[in-house]
Amino acid sequence: MADDGGRSARVTVVGGGVVGLTCALQLARAGHTVEVRAADAVADTTSAVAAALWFPYRAFPAESVLRWGARTLTVLTDLADDEATGVRLLPGTVVHRTPEPDLWWGEAVVGHRPATPDELPAGAPAGTRCTLPVVDMRRYLTWLLAACRSAGVEVVTTQVDRLSAVPGDVLVVAAGLRSGPLLDDDTGVPVQGQVVRLADPGLPGWLLDEDNPAGLTYVVPRGDDVVVGGTAVAGATGREPDPEVERAILERACSLVPELRGAPVLSRAVGLRPARPTVRLDRTLVDGRPVIACYGHGGSGVTLSWGCADDVVALV
Known part of the structure; x- marks a missing residue:
C-alpha cells in the first residue's frame, strides 16, 4: 500500500455497529477493498x-466532536430525502435548567432559537428549539448494511479476540467497548442506558431534558413508535431492563409529555454506550501493521459517525 493514497489497500474493519459500518462504506467508496x-x-x-x-x-x-458532528449532520440531513434510510428531520426542544446553558453544539445547527413558553413542557424554565435528524435505527442499520454490500464490502460475523488473527494491509478498530482490550487500552467505560419503546400517539417533535432533577429524560418519536429514555449509569454492565427503572423513566417522560400516558409498550431494551475520556481516532503500528483506532464515542455514535469515517479514510 502506498502512503500517498494513490493505491488501494485491503482494509479490515473490526466492528459492525454504526461507526464500523460507516467507516467501511466510506473506505469502499474511496477505492479500498474492505x-x-x-x-x-x-x-x-x-x-x-x-x-x-x-x-x-x-x-x-x-x-473535534463539533467538527465530526457538523459533518454527520450534513450527511444525515441529505439522507432524510431518502425514505429508505429511516432518517427524517424533526423539530424539537432541548430543555435548559440553568441560567446560562452552554450551547456549544449550536455552532453546527442552523436556525436554533430560544423556545417560546408554549413550546416548553410543564416545569421547564427555558429551552432551545431546533430541527434535527431523527434516525430509526432498525431501518437505518439495514440501509447502511445494504449500502456496504452494494459497495463491495464483505461482512463476516465473527468475534475478534486478537488483531494478529485479522487479515488486511490496514486494520480499523471500531468495535465500541470491545476496542480497548484489542489495543491494550483500559480507559473505556460502559455507560448503561435503558429505554422503553411506546406506540407513537402522533407526537409532533422530540424532547431532550438532560438536566431533569429526576434523571435524564428524552422522548424521540419515530412515526411507528417513540423511544423514551433514559439512564446513564457509568460502569454498569447489565443488559436486562429493570422494571422499576422503566417505571421511573415513564413517569418522568409522561410528566413532560402527557400525551404518552396510556400509550402501549411495544418493546424495551438496554444498551451499553462505549464511553472514554476522549474519542480515540488515531493511527498506530501494531506488529508493524497500520491500525486505525476509532472508538469511545459514548452516546454519540450516530452523531459523529460520518465525520469520524472521513478521518479514518484520510488516515488509511
Whole structure:
C-alpha cells in the first residue's frame, strides 16, 4: 500500500455497529477493498438501541466532536430525502435548567432559537428549539448494511479476540467497548442506558431534558413508535431492563409529555454506550501493521459517525 493514497489497500474493519459500518462504506467508496468483522448482527448491536437523535452526548473533546458532528449532520440531513434510510428531520426542544446553558453544539445547527413558553413542557424554565435528524435505527442499520454490500464490502460475523488473527494491509478498530482490550487500552467505560419503546400517539417533535432533577429524560418519536429514555449509569454492565427503572423513566417522560400516558409498550431494551475520556481516532503500528483506532464515542455514535469515517479514510 502506498502512503500517498494513490493505491488501494485491503482494509479490515473490526466492528459492525454504526461507526464500523460507516467507516467501511466510506473506505469502499474511496477505492479500498474492505471486509468487516462483526461479533454481532446489526440488530443486536448497541447502535440498534439508540433513540437516535443527532445530538452530541458524553463524547469529547468538544472541538473535534463539533467538527465530526457538523459533518454527520450534513450527511444525515441529505439522507432524510431518502425514505429508505429511516432518517427524517424533526423539530424539537432541548430543555435548559440553568441560567446560562452552554450551547456549544449550536455552532453546527442552523436556525436554533430560544423556545417560546408554549413550546416548553410543564416545569421547564427555558429551552432551545431546533430541527434535527431523527434516525430509526432498525431501518437505518439495514440501509447502511445494504449500502456496504452494494459497495463491495464483505461482512463476516465473527468475534475478534486478537488483531494478529485479522487479515488486511490496514486494520480499523471500531468495535465500541470491545476496542480497548484489542489495543491494550483500559480507559473505556460502559455507560448503561435503558429505554422503553411506546406506540407513537402522533407526537409532533422530540424532547431532550438532560438536566431533569429526576434523571435524564428524552422522548424521540419515530412515526411507528417513540423511544423514551433514559439512564446513564457509568460502569454498569447489565443488559436486562429493570422494571422499576422503566417505571421511573415513564413517569418522568409522561410528566413532560402527557400525551404518552396510556400509550402501549411495544418493546424495551438496554444498551451499553462505549464511553472514554476522549474519542480515540488515531493511527498506530501494531506488529508493524497500520491500525486505525476509532472508538469511545459514548452516546454519540450516530452523531459523529460520518465525520469520524472521513478521518479514518484520510488516515488509511
